[in-house]
Amino acid sequence: MKANYICPNCRTYLNVGDRIVISAKNHKGDKGILLFSIHLGDYEIQKHSWFDIEENEVIRMFCPCCHKSLKHPKVHENIYKVIMQDEEDQEYEILFSGIYGERCTYQISEEKVNTFGDDAGKYLNYTNLINMS
Numbered sequence: 428m429k430a431n432y433i434c435p436n437c438r439t440y441l442n443v444g445d446r447i448v449i450s451a452k453n454h455k456g457d458k459g460i461l462l463f464s465i466h467l468g469d470y471e472i473q474k475h476s477w478f479d480i481e482e483n484e485v486i487r488m489f490c491p492c493c494h495k496s497l498k499h500p501k502v503h504e505n506i507y508k509v510i511m512q513d514e515e516d517q518e519y520e521i522l523f524s525g526i527y528g529e530r531c532t533y534q535i536s537e538e539k540v541n542t543f544g545d546d547a548g549k550y551l552n553y554t555n556l557i558n559m560s
């Protein structure tokens with residue numbers, strides 16, 4: 428699957444190779460870089476071993492270019508958003524959890540919501556997701 432991921436604020440491409448580059452802060456305020464997989468449903472996150480994040484910790488995430496928060500609190504305090512562009516240039520909103528270790532991703536287009544991850548049922552129901560798009 429070929430896909431691009433874009434900052435919703437400045438529209439910079441966030442993916443390099445098969446990773447999405449996100450700037451992050453842990454609960455102590457330490458800063459670090461997180462590398463997410465471009466494959467939806469793949470929850471392997473790469474980071475420097477000294478950037479310390481506990482399982483179930485709330486991480487704050489920012490665009491590495493414009494430094495704006497990627498938080499999307501209209502849906503939920505823990506939800507973050509980037510834009511995905513598929514190979515046909517169709518755009519989707521990608522919503523994902525900011526809780527480290529929580530597996531929950533929503534891919535939203537005009538009529539459709541695809542969910543990924545074991546925790547996808549946790550925050551949202553289909554009605555409020557469709558209302559958000």
Ligand SMILES: [Zn+2]
Nearest residue numbers: 434437490493
């Ligand atoms: Zn940005």
